[in-house]
Amino acid sequence: RAYRIEDVPGDDTCYYAFVAYPIDLFEEGSVVNVFTSLVGNVFGFKAVRALRLEDVRFPIAYVKTCGGPPQGIQVERDIMNKYGRPLLGCTIKPKLGLSAKNYGRAVYECLRGGLDFTKDDENVNSQPFMRWRQRFDFVMEAIHKAEAETGERKGHYLNVTAPTPEEMYKRAEHAKEIGAPIIMHDYITGGFCANTGLANWCRDNGILLHIHRAMHAVLDRNPHHGIHFRVLAKILRLSGGDHLHTGTVVGKLEG
Structure with missing residues (x-):
């Protein structure tokens, strides 16, 4: 659910939406499932002119299910x-x-x-x-x-x-x-x-x-999408x- 919406400073056409998801919606240790849920369909909605995922925070309980760096x-x-x-x-x-x-x-x-x-x-x-x-x-x-x-x-x-x-x-x-x-x-x-x-x-x-x-700029270069x-x-x-x-x-x- 969206629990907060804020204006983007200096841009009256954009807003920050803060969205929370129940942890049980995601398979443990699967970044594939996380991305499928977070950005898999919403970017294709006809009503959405532009959308950018600015940040994501994971609870420690979920982080512990992921392998992380192999060595460090x-x-x-x-x-x-x-x-x-x-x-x-x-x-x-x-x-x-x-x-x-x-x-x-x-x-x-x-x-x-x-x-x-x-x-x-x-x-x-x-x-x-x-x-x-x-x-x-x-x-x-x-x-x-x-x-x-x-x-x-x-x-x-x-x-x-x-x-x-x-x-x-x-x-x-x-x-x-x-x-x-x-x-x-x-x-x-x-x-x-x-x-x-x-x-x-x-x-x-x-x-x-x-x-x-490689290929990151396709996803992250546009500041609005x-x-x-x-x-x-x-x-x-x-x-x-x-x-x-x-x-x-x-x-x-x-x-």
Whole structure:
């Protein structure tokens, strides 16, 4: 039920509506069910010209039914043996077009130069110019070489996003077999069901999980319609991820 309606400061065409839902309407631990109920149908109502989900608050009783981050920052620092400072990384560019061998060479040069992590970009999956297994193997070769030369633990966010959940788990298993400390998933395009399952797998297998927000702007860019990024971040935390890509402060490809 809507229990309060307020004016939006400086905008006489919009209002804030505060709506409460009984907790029993939602399946425990299912962000899929939460989103289906909160934004599944109401955005399609003909009478609604524009609607934006600005924020959501979950009772502790519901939060406890969700898995949350697979490992967390303290476990990540223990795995990487890095304490007392921020972790520094970068995305490999160009993100598309390199062979697996040249991609691995770029990873090595970045890690050897002092970075803690490098990462795949969101659309690096398994294209004809660089199949996922070749990329994983050349990247791990680069990591081991950089670790041997620097004496530090290094990592690379291996993107396991795939066409099907079965293929996603296959890639995650291979990453584990070759000793990768962290993998990556595109949680919006990949889907919340796949993401929650992958987070549970990472929790059981001691693997860190980085989350990319690809496609977020379709939902959060319009200030009058869609879903605020804070909601997407909160939902992701419940679904499961150790850290979430946030982008630049001033906007993509700016600054």
